[in-house]
Structures are given as C-alpha cells and as structure tokens.
Amino acid sequence: MALIPLKLKHLLPTLILALLTVQPTFAAKETSDKGDLKTEIREYIMHHLLDSHDFNILSYTDDAGAVHHVGMPLPVILWDEGIKIFSSSKFHHGETVAQVGANYYALDHGKIYKTDAGGTINYDENHHATNLAPLDFSMTKGVVTILFTALLMFFLFKGLAKSYKTNGQVAKGVGRFFEPIVLYVRDEIAIPNIGEKHYKKYMSFLLTLFFFIWFLNLLGLTPLGINVTGNIAVTFALAILTFIITNVTGKKDYWKHIFWMPGVPTVMKLALAPIELLGVFIKPFSLMIRLYANISAGHIVLMSLIALMFIFNNWLGSSLSFVLAFAISIIEILVALLQAYIFTVLSALYFGFAVEEHDHEDH
Amino acid sequence: MEIPVMVGAGLVVIGVGIGIGNIGRGAMEAIGRQPDAYGKIQTAMLIAAALVEGIGFAALFAVS
Amino acid sequence: MEKLLGEFSFGLFFWQSLIFIGLILLLKKFAWKPILDAVNEREDSIKEALQSAKEARKEMEALQSDNQRILKEARAERESLLKEARKTSSEMINSAKEEAKAESQKILNQAQEAIQNEKRAAISDLKAQVASISMEIAEKVVRQELEDKDKQLKLVEQLLKDVSLK
Numbered sequence: 264m265a266l267i268p269l270k271l272k273h274l275l276p277t278l279i280l281a282l283l284t285v286q287p288t289f290a291a292k293e294t295s296d297k298g299d300l301k302t303e304i305r306e307y308i309m310h311h312l313l314d315s316h317d318f319n320i321l322s323y324t325d326d327a328g329a330v331h332h333v334g335m336p337l338p339v340i341l342w343d344e345g346i347k348i349f350s351s352s353k354f355h356h357g358e359t360v361a362q363v364g365a366n367y368y369a370l371d372h373g374k375i376y377k378t379d380a381g382g383t384i385n386y387d388e389n390h391h392a393t394n395l396a397p398l399d400f401s402m403t404k405g406v407v408t409i410l411f412t413a414l415l416m417f418f419l420f421k422g423l424a425k426s427y428k429t430n431g432q433v434a435k436g437v438g439r440f441f442e443p444i445v446l447y448v449r450d451e452i453a454i455p456n457i458g459e460k461h462y463k464k465y466m467s468f469l470l471t472l473f474f475f476i477w478f479l480n481l482l483g484l485t486p487l488g489i490n491v492t493g494n495i496a497v498t499f500a501l502a503i504l505t506f507i508i509t510n511v512t513g514k515k516d517y518w519k520h521i522f523w524m525p526g527v528p529t530v531m532k533l534a535l536a537p538i539e540l541l542g543v544f545i546k547p548f549s550l551m552i553r554l555y556a557n558i559s560a561g562h563i564v565l566m567s568l569i570a571l572m573f574i575f576n577n578w579l580g581s582s583l584s585f586v587l588a589f590a591i592s593i594i595e596i597l598v599a600l601l602q603a604y605i606f607t608v609l610s611a612l613y614f615g616f617a618v619e620e621h622d623h624e625d626h
Numbered sequence: 627m628e629i630p631v632m633v634g635a636g637l638v639v640i641g642v643g644i645g646i647g648n649i650g651r652g653a654m655e656a657i658g659r660q661p662d663a664y665g666k667i668q669t670a671m672l673i674a675a676a677l678v679e680g681i682g683f684a685a686l687f688a689v690s
Numbered sequence: 691m692e693k694l695l696g697e698f699s700f701g702l703f704f705w706q707s708l709i710f711i712g713l714i715l716l717l718k719k720f721a722w723k724p725i726l727d728a729v730n731e732r733e734d735s736i737k738e739a740l741q742s743a744k745e746a747r748k749e750m751e752a753l754q755s756d757n758q759r760i761l762k763e764a765r766a767e768r769e770s771l772l773k774e775a776r777k778t779s780s781e782m783i784n785s786a787k788e789e790a791k792a793e794s795q796k797i798l799n800q801a802q803e804a805i806q807n808e809k810r811a812a813i814s815d816l817k818a819q820v821a822s823i824s825m826e827i828a829e830k831v832v833r834q835e836l837e838d839k840d841k842q843l844k845l846v847e848q849l850l851k852d853v854s855l856k
Contacts, residue, residue, distance in 0.1 A: 314702055340701075374699075391696070399701040406705040413713045420721035427728035432735070445725060451665065466726060467718035475710065495694050496702040500710060549680040555694075556683045605676050608669065687694060 304570040311566065312490055312559055313373040314405040316351040320487060332356055337407060341368070341375065343397035351401070368397070375399050405491045412478050412491075416471070441474075448473050448607065456611040461618040465611065468508060472501065473607040476554065480599030483558060484592065492602075493558035495551070502551035505610045510543070513617040525621075546613055550606060557602050561595045631689040638685035645678040 319334035336352035343366060353361035357370035360382035369378040376384055376394035385393045423438035423445075434442040448470050453462040479492045491497055519525060521539040524532050568588035572581040653671035657664055832845070 313697065314699055399699065400704060401701055402705075403699075403702060405702050406709075409706055409709050413709050416713065417716055417720070420717055420725065424721045424724035424728070427724065427732075432728055432732040442725075442729070445722075446729065449726070451669075455666075455669070467714055467722045470722050471710070471714045471717050475713065494699075494702060495697050496699045497706045499698070500703050500706040504707070504710070549677070549683075552683045552687065553676060553680060556686065601672075605672060608672065609676060612673065 300574060304567075304574070308563055308566045308570070310373070311488055312493060312562060314403045314490075314494055314496075315373055316354065316370065316375070316401055316403055317356065318404050318407060319356070322356075337404065338402045339368075339375070340400040340402065341397045342400060343377065347397075369394075375401070404489065405494055405497065408479065408482060408489050408491050409497070412475060412482065416474055416478065420474075444474075445470060452604075452608050452611050456608065456615040457618065458615060461614075464512070465508070465614050468504070469607050469611055472505075472610060473603050476501070476606055477600060477603035480558060480602060481596070483562065484595055484599060490558070490562055492554055493562055495555050498551040498555040501554070501606070502547040505550060505613060506544075506547035509547075509613045509617045512614065514620065516619060516621050517617045520616075546609075550609055554602055554606055557598060561591075561598055565591050565595060635685045635689040639682050642678055642682035642685075645681075646675050649675050649678065 316339055317332075317334055317336045319332055321334075322330060322332045324330050336350045339347075339349050339351050339353075339361075341347040341363075347363050347366070349361060349363050353359070353363075354368075354370050360378060360380065361368045362380070367378050367380055367382070368375050369382045369384060370376075371384050371392050371394075374392070374396060376392050376396050378384060378394055387393050419437065419441070422436070423434055423441055426435045426438050427433070449462075449466060452473075453466055453469055457465055476492055479489075479497075482489050483492060521543060522536050524535045524539070527535065565588060568584050568591060571584040572588070575581045575584060649671055653667050656667045660667070832842075
C-alpha cells in the first residue's frame with residue numbers, strides 16, 4: 264500500500280515515475296486477488312452502513328492469520344417471550360451462536376435471528392433469512408452514539424444557558440460559537456418560514472433537530488465508523504416527528520387547503536384533494552429519504568475512494584484516490600451542515616403551512 | 627429487448643442533475659440581479675433543489 | 691424500497707424516538723427556553739437602551755435649542771436694555787444740559803436784573819447824592835454869592851441862562 268507524502272512540488276515527478284513503473288504483468292498476476300478484495304470491500308462498506316451490535320473501531324488479521332477486533336461489546340436486549348439481556352461479546356462478532364438460557368441466537372447481516380445450537384439460518388430465494396427474528400431493543404452502536412450526542416447536546420446547551428446568568432447576558436466559551444447558530448435558526452429558519460406569531464412553539468423542536476442532525480452527521484465523518492443519520496430507522500423517527508407535529512398543530516386553513524382547496528372550481532377541488540393528501544405523506548417521506556440517502560451516499564463514496572487506494576495499489580492511482588477522498592471529505596463536512604439545515608428549513612416550512620392563516624378567500 | 631432498470635435510474639439522475647444545475651444557475655442569476663435578496667433566494671434555491679433531489683432518490687431507491 | 695425495509699430496525703427507531711423526544715423536552719426546559727429568554731431579554735435591553743439614548747439625545751437637543759433660545763433672548767434683552775440705557779442716559783444728559791442751560795440763563799438773567807437794579811439804585815443814589823451835593827454846593831454858593839446883591843442877581847441871571855440852555 265502506497266501512501267505518498269503529499270507535497271506539491273514532489274507530486275509531479277512522483278506521478279511521472281508512477282506512470283513509468285506500472286507493470287502490466289504485476290497487475291495481471293493479482294487479478295484474482297483483486298476480485299476478492301473488491302467483494303470484501305463491498306461487504307465491508309455495506310456492513311459499515313448498517314447498525315452493529317458492538318462498537319468495533321478496527322479489525323485486523325495478524326501474521327498467524329487470526330482476526331483481532333478492537334472495540335467494546337454492547338448490551339443486547341431482546342424481547343423473546345420475556346426480556347433477554349446479554350453482552351454482544353457472546354456473538355464473537357457474528358462468528359458464533361449466542362446461547363441464552365434455552366434459546367440460541369445468531370447474527371446475520373446485522374440482525375439477530377433465533378436459531379438452533381448449530382446456528383442454522385434458512386434463506387428464501389431472495390437470500391432473506393426466514394428464521395424468526397425477536398424484537399431487538401439492543402443498545403447498538405447507533406443507540407450508543409445517539410445517547411452520546413444527546414448527552415453532549417444537553418451539557419453543551421445547558422452550559423450555554425447557564426453562562427447567560429453568570430456572565431451578565433453574554434455567552435462565554437464555546438457558547439460564543441453556538442449562540443449565533445441558535446439565533447440563525449430563530450431568525451433565518453423559524454421566523455421567515457413559520458411567521459412571527461407562531462414560531463415560538465416550534466423553536467425547541469427545530470433547534471434540537473438541527474443540532475442533533477448536524478452533530479450526528481459530523482460524528483459520522485470521524486474515523487469511529489459511525490453511521491447514524493445514514494440509517495433509515497433514525498431518519499424515519501425524525502421525519503415522523505415532523506409529520507406528527509405538522510398535522511397535530513395544523514389549523515383549519517391547513518386542512519381546508521388539503522381537502523377543499525379554496526378558489527378553484529369544484530371539479531378541481533375533487534381532483535386536488537387526493538394529490539394534496541398524498542403530499543402530506545410525501546413531504547415527511549422525502550425528508551426521511553433525503554437525509555438517509557445523502558449521508559449513506561457520502562459514506563459509500565468516501566469509503567469507496569479510500570478503498571480505491573488499496574485496489575489501485577500503485578503510486579498514481581492511490582495518490583489520486585487519496586486527493587479525491589480528501590476533497591470529498593471536505594465536501595462531506597459541508598454536506599453535514601447542509602443536510603441539517605435542509606431538514607430544519609423544510610420542517611419549518613411544513614410547520615409554516617400548518618399554521619398559515621389566509622385572510623382572503625380567493626387564495 | 628429489455629432495458630435494465632439501472633439505466634432508467636441513471637436517466638432520472640441525469641435529469642435531476644440538469645434540473646439542479648438549472649436551479650443553481652437561476653439562483654445565481656437572481657442574486658446577480660438582486661444581491662440584496664441573497665438570503666431569500668438561497669432559501670428558495672435550497673428548497674427547490676431539495677425537492678428535485680427527492681425525485682432522484684426516489685428513482686435510485688426504486689431500483690435498489 | 692425493499693432494501694430500505696430490510697435495513698429498518700425497529701429497536702433503533704424505538705431508542706431514537708425515545709432519546710430524541712426526551713432530549714427535546716430536557717433541552718426545552720434546561721437550555722432553549724433560558725437561552726432564548728436571555729437573548730430576548732438582552733435584545734430588549736439593547737433596544738431599550740437605544741431608545742433611551744435616542745430620547746436622551748432628543749432631550750439634549752431640545753435643551754440645547756432651549757439654551758440657544760434663552761441665550762438669544764438674553765442677548766436681545768441685553769441689547770434692548772443697553773439701548774434703553776443709552777437712550778435714557780442721553781436723555782438725561784440732554785435734559786440736564788437743558789436744565790443747566792435754563793438755570794444758567796435764569797441766573798444770568800437774575801444777575802443782569804440785579805446788576806440793572808444795582809445800577810439803577812446806584813444811579814438813583816448817585817443822582818440823589820449829586821442832587822444833595824449840588825444843593826449843598828448851591829446853598830453854599832448861594833450863601834456866599836448872596837452876600838453880595840450883585841452877585842445874586844448875576845447868578846440868577848446865569849442860572850436862568852443855564853436853564854434856558856437845557
């Protein structure tokens with residue numbers, strides 16, 4: 264594996280040298296290995312995107328061929344005719360079957376299935392496991408990260424709130440950085456989209472949402488291998504809250520615009536109602552998909568580019584991959600903020616639709 | 627001859643790319659004309675781009 | 691779509707919802723409300739301070755213009771007072787002059803009158819004296835002269851001559 268020192272003045276000669284030293288015979292010799300490497304990388308990326316039952320930071324194979332994992336096991340909580348709690352170390356990273364009482368459980372693609380002592384897992388024709396899957400309330404890597412973020416946010420913003428009291432209405436320390444962002448959410452996201460009259464009751468949700476998504480997006484870019492906001496369950500939970508809040512706080516005008524659009528002919532009203540009703544569900548659905556897809560795609564691209572360095576296995580390709588991966592990392596930092604912003608702005612916009620009041624009939 | 631669904635998704639993504647490009651160009655022209663309305667244009671641009679983006683994701687997830 | 695459903699984990703959804711809703715409520719109580727309140731309070735106080743500064747400036751301006759006005763008035767008053775004083779003084783001088791002139795005239799007149807009177811008195815006195823002296827002289831002369839008859843006659847003649855001459 265070649266990771267060249269990236270000094271610009273050395274880059275050009277290095278590239279030329281690399282071009283000259285690419286040996287076709289060498290590449291041909293390793294083709295079969297590379298096929299395996301690609302499958303392995305694909306598996307690895309797919310595994311990374313999913314939640315896992317242990318907090319694994321890195322795995323490596325030593326000279327003797329034994330696989331070592333660095334990280335910590337997390338508690339597994341199952342509901343299978345009563346609560347079953349055990350450590351995920353019993354799975355040995357999916358290699359063994361965990362025996363809890365008289366039950367056996369096995370991991371398959373990040374999910375826990377009930378199995379027998381031999382760990383048999385049956386698949387249907389679509390390669391889906393058909394074993395019984397108990398309800399899984401485990402403290403997975405994602406849950407631990409969410410908990411960590413929640414605690415971080417709680418102490419961060421509690422400290423900010425406290426500093427106003429102790430420091431004479433002026434934020435101090437790290438709050439100096441976060442206060443303008445809080446004000447930005449209020450002045451540029453909440454007030455213009457919801458309106459001066461109603462925005463206050465949505466502020467807590469919008470602020471929490473914005474910082475929660477942003478922090479988790481950024482945590483996803485750390486080398487800890489966390490992917491929380493790129494998980495459909497998490498974005499679903501966030502989007503459904505927006506959906507619930509929008510429809511619970513929706514005023515008369517909001518429902519009128521959905522079911523009986525004022526100011527259009529009756530035929531159009533009948534035609535618009537189902538479309539508008541569909542829109543009510545599509546809006547949070549697109550929120551969910553957007554965040555999930557952006558973060559997942561970012562992780563896939565980034566990891567693929569890093570993997571490319573290993574696949575190319577020569578000076579030119581690897582260094583190009585490195586430069587590209589570096590650039591994409593920087594873009595991803597921007598995307599982390601942008602996606603949090605978009606989610607918050609669109610939520611605020613939907614809340615704005617919900618509380619909007621029309622004075623005139625012909626709107 | 628059957629066209630693979632992946633090709634369809636690719637076509638949708640091309641369309642979405644052109645669409646978002648147009649939105650960006652429109653926003654930049656608008657900012658050029660009215661630099662004072664920068665904030666409002668940016669918000670509208672992001673919302674429009676987000677909506678178009680949704681179509682692309684729908685296509686990608688329909689085939690995956 | 692199938693992939694999404696396959697990836698969906700109910701446990702993660704459950705924990706995420708629980709933690710997130712809990713976080714919203716906790717942050718609302720301990721962070722967002724105090725932060726927004728503090729910021730609002732600060733903004734209000736800034737607004738108030740600006741307002742009061744504006745008012746103070748306005749007041750100051752009013753005061754200044756008041757001062758200006760008072761100053762102007764005072765100056766005008768002083769001017770008018772001065773003018774009046776000047777006028778009064780000149781009037782006083784004039785009247786004094788006038789009076790002095792009149793007085794002096796009067797004194798002069800009186801003096802002249804007195805002189806005239808004195809003169810008249812002196813003249814009449816002189817006349818009387820002259821008369822008496824003349825009478826005495828005449829008596830003496832007459833006595834002397836009349837001792838001699840011729841002489842008396844001569845004198846009478848002479849006197850008569852004089853009288854007729856006058």
